[in-house]
Amino acid sequence: MNYNLALPDEILLSIEKPERYIGNEVNSVTKDKESVDIRFAMCFPDVYEIGMSHLGIQILYGMFNSYEDVWCERVYSPWTDMDAVLRKENIPLFALESQDPVKDFDFLGFTLQYEMCYTNILQILDLSKIALLAKDRTWDDPIVIGGGPCTYNPEPITDFFDIFYIGEGETKYREIFDIYKKARKDGMSRIDFLHECAKLQGIYVPAFYDVKYKEDGTILSMLPIYDDIPKVIYKEMCLNLNETFYPTKPVVPYIKITQDxxxxxxxxxxxxxxxxxxxxxxxxxxxxxxxxxxxxxxxxxxxxxxxxxxxxxxxxxxxxxxxxxxxxxxxxxxxxxxxxxxxxxxxxxxxxxxxxxxxxxVKKSSLTFAPEAGTQRMRDVINKGLTEEDILRGSHEAFLGGWNKVKLYFMLGLPTETDDDILGIGDIANKVAVEYFETVPKEKRNGRTIDIVASTSFFVPKPFTPFQWAPMNTKEQFLDKADKTRKGIMAQLNQKHIKYNWHEADASMMEGVLARGDRRLNEVILKAYKRGCIFDAWGEYFKFDVWMDVFKECGVDPFFYTTRVREDDEIFPWDIINxxxxxxxxxxxxxxxxxxxxxxxxxxxxxxxxxxxxxxxxxxxxxx
Structure with missing residues (x-):
C-alpha cells in the first residue's frame, strides 16, 4: 500500500514527538479503502501516549478490523504544538493508518473515560472540520458516536454527539454497521438512520429525547419523541467473556506510552x-x-x-x-x-x-495500599473492606520480604467526614513507619530506611454510585482539609519518612460539575472551548478562571451540580439509563x-x- 504522510518533513521535525502522528506501528492495520464499505476513526480525546494505553480501544480496533467490510483507524488529540500547526497551516486532522482526513470517514467514535477531556472532543471535531453540533451535520460528516464510562451520564455533551453507545462495545456494533450499509444503499436520510439505531438496546440518540425542568432547576421529565424507541436505555454487556473478541495483536507504539x-x-x-x-x-x-x-x-x-x-x-x-x-x-x-x-x-x-x-x-518496587480513609469509621461508611490491622499486617509481611517503599492512597471530602477522619491519615502513615522499625532490625536495613508517600485526592460523587446523592465539598473546603492532613502528618513522630501529595482542588470541582451535570452544560463546554480551554486534564493547561467566567456568562450556577443536597426521589439527568x-x-x-x-x-x-x-x-x- 502507498504510504504518504499527511505532514511534510519540515513540520514533523519541528514538533515534539512526531511519532505520535505518523502511524505504521507494529500490528497497525492497513486495508485498501476501496475494498471496504465502512471506515471508522476511533478516537481517544487525549494525547497519543494516554490513548494508546487504553485497552478498550485496542479491543474494538482489533474487532472492527476483523470484519472484512470495515477498516478502523486511530486518531488522538494533537498536542498543543501540533494543534497550533494544524490551525495555522489549515491542515485537517487525519487518522494515523491512512493519513486521510477524519472528515472523510463514515464514523468517528470517541471513548469517553474522563470528564475533563470534554473540550478535547470539540478540538477533534473542530480540527477535523466536522460541525461541532450534531444538529448541523449532514451525510457529508461522519456519524459521531461516544462510548465508555462517561456515557453513563452523557447529558453535558449531548449536543455534540449523534449516538451514545451504553455498555460494553463488543455486542452491538455489527448491527449498527449493517443498518448503516443498508441506509446508504437505500438512500435513507441521516435522521432515519439514527432513528433505526435508536431502536437497538444500549443505543441512546439524545436528539430524540425531550428534557423538561422544574422551577428549582431539577428535572421534571425525560421522554422519547418517538413511540418506537425505548423510554429507558439498558446497558449492553458481554455475557460470556471467553467467546468475546480479545486482541492478541495489539498495536505496538514507537515511543514509550503510559502502559507500555x-x-x-x-x-x-x-x-x-x-x-x-x-x-x-x-x-x-x-x-x-x-x-x-x-x-x-x-x-x-x-x-x-x-x-x-x-x-x-x-x-x-x-x-x-x-x-x-x-x-x-x-x-x-x-x-x-x-x-x-x-x-x-x-x-x-x-x-x-x-x-x-x-x-x-530482587529490586522491590513500591507497595501500594488504598485505605481511602483515615479511620475505620470512615472506611465503614464507604464500604472499603480494609482494616488498619490488614494494612499493618500486610506491611509487616512486606517489610520481612524486603520492601521498604509504601504508597498510601486516601480521599478527602467523603460524606460524613470529620476532623478525626482527616487526622487519621497521618496516624496510619506513622503506624506503617513504626511497623517497619519494629519489623526490620537496624543491622538488617543495609543503610536503607522506610519511605512512605501518602497521597490524597478529592472525592467527586459519580452517577450510579450510592454517593450520587452526596453533596460535594467546595474548593475552599478541600484545600482546608488538605492543609489539616499536611499538619497532621507533620505532627507525627516519623514525619521525616512521610511525603504528602494532594490533588488539584480546581480540577476536582470542575470534574464534579461535569460528572453530575445536565444538558444546560453543553453551552458552557462549547463556550469554554471557544475561549481556549483544551487539555483540561493537564494541570498546566487547565483554565479554571475561564470556566468560572463562562458559567457566569451562561447564567449557569456550577454549585447546583456539586454542593447542594439532593432529595431521595429527585430525577437525575442519568436516570434515562439503566x-x-x-x-x-x-x-x-x-x-x-x-x-x-x-x-x-x-x-x-x-x-x-x-x-x-x-x-x-x-x-x-x-x-x-
Whole structure:
C-alpha cells in the first residue's frame, strides 16, 4: 500500500514527538479503502501516549478490523504544538493508518473515560472540520458516536454527539454497521438512520429525547419523541467473556506510552461494593475468563508484540479465583522469555505478597495500599473492606520480604467526614513507619530506611454510585482539609519518612460539575472551548478562571451540580439509563452508609442490586 504522510518533513521535525502522528506501528492495520464499505476513526480525546494505553480501544480496533467490510483507524488529540500547526497551516486532522482526513470517514467514535477531556472532543471535531453540533451535520460528516464510562451520564455533551453507545462495545456494533450499509444503499436520510439505531438496546440518540425542568432547576421529565424507541436505555454487556473478541495483536507504539506492555484482562466487574466507586457498579456482575483461555491469549500476545512485560487487568485481581494457577503458568513461561509480570489491583494480604515475591525482581518496587480513609469509621461508611490491622499486617509481611517503599492512597471530602477522619491519615502513615522499625532490625536495613508517600485526592460523587446523592465539598473546603492532613502528618513522630501529595482542588470541582451535570452544560463546554480551554486534564493547561467566567456568562450556577443536597426521589439527568443496578439498591446503600454500616461483598451475600437480571457471573455462583 502507498504510504504518504499527511505532514511534510519540515513540520514533523519541528514538533515534539512526531511519532505520535505518523502511524505504521507494529500490528497497525492497513486495508485498501476501496475494498471496504465502512471506515471508522476511533478516537481517544487525549494525547497519543494516554490513548494508546487504553485497552478498550485496542479491543474494538482489533474487532472492527476483523470484519472484512470495515477498516478502523486511530486518531488522538494533537498536542498543543501540533494543534497550533494544524490551525495555522489549515491542515485537517487525519487518522494515523491512512493519513486521510477524519472528515472523510463514515464514523468517528470517541471513548469517553474522563470528564475533563470534554473540550478535547470539540478540538477533534473542530480540527477535523466536522460541525461541532450534531444538529448541523449532514451525510457529508461522519456519524459521531461516544462510548465508555462517561456515557453513563452523557447529558453535558449531548449536543455534540449523534449516538451514545451504553455498555460494553463488543455486542452491538455489527448491527449498527449493517443498518448503516443498508441506509446508504437505500438512500435513507441521516435522521432515519439514527432513528433505526435508536431502536437497538444500549443505543441512546439524545436528539430524540425531550428534557423538561422544574422551577428549582431539577428535572421534571425525560421522554422519547418517538413511540418506537425505548423510554429507558439498558446497558449492553458481554455475557460470556471467553467467546468475546480479545486482541492478541495489539498495536505496538514507537515511543514509550503510559502502559507500555501486554495487557491481559482477566475478568470484568467487582464483588467489593465500595460506595464511591463507579466502575464497581457499572461493570457488575463480576464475570471471569477461563484460565486456559487466558494462558493462550497471554502466549499469543507476547509472541506478537515482543513486549517484555505483561500486566493483569481487572478492578480487583486478588478476587480472580484462578489467580494462583495463572500466575504459576506465567512465571514458568515468562521466566523462560525474560518477561516481567505486573500485578496491579491486588489486595495486600499474605497471598498477594507471596505472589508478588514470586514475580518481582530482587529490586522491590513500591507497595501500594488504598485505605481511602483515615479511620475505620470512615472506611465503614464507604464500604472499603480494609482494616488498619490488614494494612499493618500486610506491611509487616512486606517489610520481612524486603520492601521498604509504601504508597498510601486516601480521599478527602467523603460524606460524613470529620476532623478525626482527616487526622487519621497521618496516624496510619506513622503506624506503617513504626511497623517497619519494629519489623526490620537496624543491622538488617543495609543503610536503607522506610519511605512512605501518602497521597490524597478529592472525592467527586459519580452517577450510579450510592454517593450520587452526596453533596460535594467546595474548593475552599478541600484545600482546608488538605492543609489539616499536611499538619497532621507533620505532627507525627516519623514525619521525616512521610511525603504528602494532594490533588488539584480546581480540577476536582470542575470534574464534579461535569460528572453530575445536565444538558444546560453543553453551552458552557462549547463556550469554554471557544475561549481556549483544551487539555483540561493537564494541570498546566487547565483554565479554571475561564470556566468560572463562562458559567457566569451562561447564567449557569456550577454549585447546583456539586454542593447542594439532593432529595431521595429527585430525577437525575442519568436516570434515562439503566446500568443493571437499580436506583432503589443505590438509595439503600446510601442510607446504610449514612448509618455508618458496612455491606457484604457479592461472594458472601447477594444484596439484590439488580445485576442478576443479566443471568451470568458471580450472581449465579455459590457463596463463600
Amino acid at each position: 506492555r501486554v495487557v491481559l484482562e482477566i475478568m470484568r466487574g467487582c464483588i467489593r461494593g465500595c460506595r464511591f466507586c463507579q466502575a464497581g457498579q457499572l461493570y457488575k456482575p463480576l464475570r471471569e475468563k477461563d484460565v486456559e483461555h487466558l494462558k493462550e491469549l497471554a502466549i499469543e500476545a507476547l509472541k506478537n508484540t515482543g513486549y517484555e512485560e505483561i500486566s493483569l487487568s481487572s478492578l480487583s485481581s486478588s478476587d480472580y479465583t484462578m489467580l494462583s494457577e495463572l500466575i504459576d503458568f506465567l512465571i514458568k513461561s515468562c521466566n523462560e522469555k525474560k518477561v516481567n509480570i505486573s500485578l496491579p489491583s491486588l489486595r495486600i494480604d499474605a497471598f498477594s505478597l507471596d505472589v508478588m515475591s514470586k514475580v518481582q525482581d 446500568p443493571g443496578v437499580t436506583k432503589a439498591f443505590l438509595l439503600r446503600e446510601w442510607k446504610t452508609a449514612l448509618s455508618g454500616k458496612k455491606s457484604s461483598n457479592c461472594r458472601q451475600q447477594c444484596l439484590g442490586c439488580g445485576a442478576a437480571s443479566y443471568g451470568v457471573g458471580v450472581c449465579f455462583k455459590e457463596r463463600t
